[in-house]
Amino acid sequence: MMYRSTRGAPSQIDFVEASLLGLAPDGGLYTPIVYPALTPGASHLSYVETAVKVISAFAGASLPEDVIRTLAEKAYAPFAHASVAPLTQVGAGRWMLELHHGPTLAFKDVAMRLIAQLYDYVLGLRGERMTILCATSGDTGGAAASAFAGAEHVDIVILHPLNRVSPTQRLFMTATGADNVHNLALEGDFDGTQAILKQLLSDEPFRRRTSLAAVNSINWTRVAAQSVYFAQAQAQLGAATPIRFVVPTGNFGDALAAYVAYRCGLLNGFDCVAAVNANDAMARLLAGEPLVRGYTHPTLSPAMDIQLPSNFERLLFEAVDRDGAAVARAYGDLASDGAGRLPQAAAAAFRTMGFSAERVDDAETLEEMRRTYAETGWVVCPHTAVGLAAARRGSEREGAIVTLATAHAAKFPETVEQALGIRPGLPDRVGDLYSRPERFEVGPMSLAFVQDRIESVVRAKS
Numbered sequence: 001m002m003y004r005s006t007r008g009a010p011s012q013i014d015f016v017e018a019s020l021l022g023l024a025p026d027g028g029l030y031t032p033i034v035y036p037a038l039t040p041g042a043s044h045l046s047y048v049e050t051a052v053k054v055i056s057a058f059a060g061a062s063l064p065e066d067v068i069r070t071l072a073e074k075a076y077a078p079f080a081h082a083s084v085a086p087l088t089q090v091g092a093g094r095w096m097l098e099l100h101h102g103p104t105l106a107f108k109d110v111a112m113r114l115i116a117q118l119y120d121y122v123l124g125l126r127g128e129r130m131t132i133l134c135a136t137s138g139d140t141g142g143a144a145a146s147a148f149a150g151a152e153h154v155d156i157v158i159l160h161p162l163n164r165v166s167p168t169q170r171l172f173m174t175a176t177g178a179d180n181v182h183n184l185a186l187e188g189d190f191d192g193t194q195a196i197l198k199q200l201l202s203d204e205p206f207r208r209r210t211s212l213a214a215v216n217s218i219n220w221t222r223v224a225a226q227s228v229y230f231a232q233a234q235a236q237l238g239a240a241t242p243i244r245f246v247v248p249t250g251n252f253g254d255a256l257a258a259y260v261a262y263r264c265g266l267l268n269g270f271d272c273v274a275a276v277n278a279n280d281a282m283a284r285l286l287a288g289e290p291l292v293r294g295y296t297h298p299t300l301s302p303a304m305d306i307q308l309p310s311n312f313e314r315l316l317f318e319a320v321d322r323d324g325a326a327v328a329r330a331y332g333d334l335a336s337d338g339a340g341r342l343p344q345a346a347a348a349a350f351r352t353m354g355f356s357a358e359r360v361d362d363a364e365t366l367e368e369m370r371r372t373y374a375e376t377g378w379v380v381c382p383h384t385a386v387g388l389a390a391a392r393r394g395s396e397r398e399g400a401i402v403t404l405a406t407a408h409a410a411k412f413p414e415t416v417e418q419a420l421g422i423r424p425g426l427p428d429r430v431g432d433l434y435s436r437p438e439r440f441e442v443g444p445m446s447l448a449f450v451q452d453r454i455e456s457v458v459r460a461k462s
């Protein structure tokens with residue numbers, strides 16, 4: 001099983017290399033040359049067994065199956081629910097796929113924990129060390145900190161904008177107690193932290209000297225790990241049941257993972273709704289509008305406040321029949337002119353593939369949180385509510401509608417209070433979060449400052 005860039009460079013690498021590299025040297029995203037041919041699983045398979053089946057197919061000869069089993073067992077052991085991603089019914093024919101039972105209460109745990117296990121295993125085998133760099137506006141940093149905490153062969157340096165993440169989000173990053181987790185709170189905004197991350201990763205000598213890598217949402221291993229829960233949902237509802245998946249969407253990682261599961265033969269057909277908030281880039285792109293870098297509107301579902309969904313590139317690659325030159329042209333135009341026109345036939349191709357989009361604004365998000373509470377007694381997070389509101393729009397259709405519950409409501413207590421007038425408590429397993437000691441350093445939003453801190457982390461460990 002080999003991987004190539006979406007921008008057409010001919011070189012091929014295996015699953016483990018694609019995982020360690022993240023981004024391809026030509027700026028494109030790694031994608032399998034052929035999708036493995038699998039069949040829907042039986043409903044009695046455990047989550048770990050399904051993960052072993054799917055990840056083994058993607059890993060090919062690069063990782064033995066028994067190693068994958070050990071990594072998956074370790075990754076999913078701390079989940080609070082034994083089935084990892086349980087389905088719960090919210091109404092007639094409508095379901096929720098609960099992805100928030102991990103240590104940091106959001107779906108990012110599912111893939112991040114597997115990738116952390118993979119890195120530590122492979123680096124240990126090679127006798128190498130790496131420094132993972134992560135710029136976060138909220139949930140990803142916590143998931144990464146928790147997943148890599150205590151890893152023997154990895155240091156992780158997390159950049160977050162000072163005072164611009166919620167206290168709960170900050171604590172998940174800064175209170176792991178692990179000495180390989182380093183937090184820098186930078187004086188500025190998220191775009192600033194992301195710009196520094198990009199500069200550091202594109203500084204080749206620095207990157208080599210410090211063995212720097214990023215585990216952002218374009219990493220193929222994250223997509224592969226996320227395709228597992230779509231397969232598992234299909235197995236639970238029965239292979240004969242057509243499912244519409246409604247996916248609260250930001251960087252389009254989850255929605256793309258659904259498509260990947262379908263392409264591997266793990267789903268009965270493909271029907272996927274990208275549910276977006278006021279940041280509706282994904283809806284505009286699916287309609288064939290050009291790639292642009294727009295303004296980010298702050299909303300009540302902040303993990304979805306994305307202006308340019310990074311995994312869209314993989315969808316475009318499929319829509320143009322894997323014409324890497326066409327993808328490179330669109331992204332090249334975006335970089336040079338600020339607008340990347342999509343090929344004429346793209347919008348029709350997205351539709352034929354089975355993708356659509358629904359926009360849900362903040363008022364409707366709050367209303368959906370109230371409605372779900374009234375109908376089921378459950379308190380859902382605002383991201384999940386965006387999905388549930390979008391799901392209602394198609395509820396007269398045949399088959400099952402499965403909405404992804406992407407985070408636990410307790411991660412967004414202010415919004416829950418605004419909607420319902422109650423403040424959700426943290427689940428028992430993280431109940432002591434607010435009393436854990438924090439460790440982070442405040443500094444200027446400057447490349448030199450971050451560079452200096454990374455150098456000192458690397459020096460301390462060598």
Ligand SMILES: *Cc1c(COP(=O)(O)O)cnc(C)c1O
Nearest residue numbers: 250251252253254303383406407
């Ligand atoms: C990251 C995130 C999303 C968006 O997922 P993508 O894969 O980036 O589209 C939605 N909800 C929550 C809670 C998230 O953390």
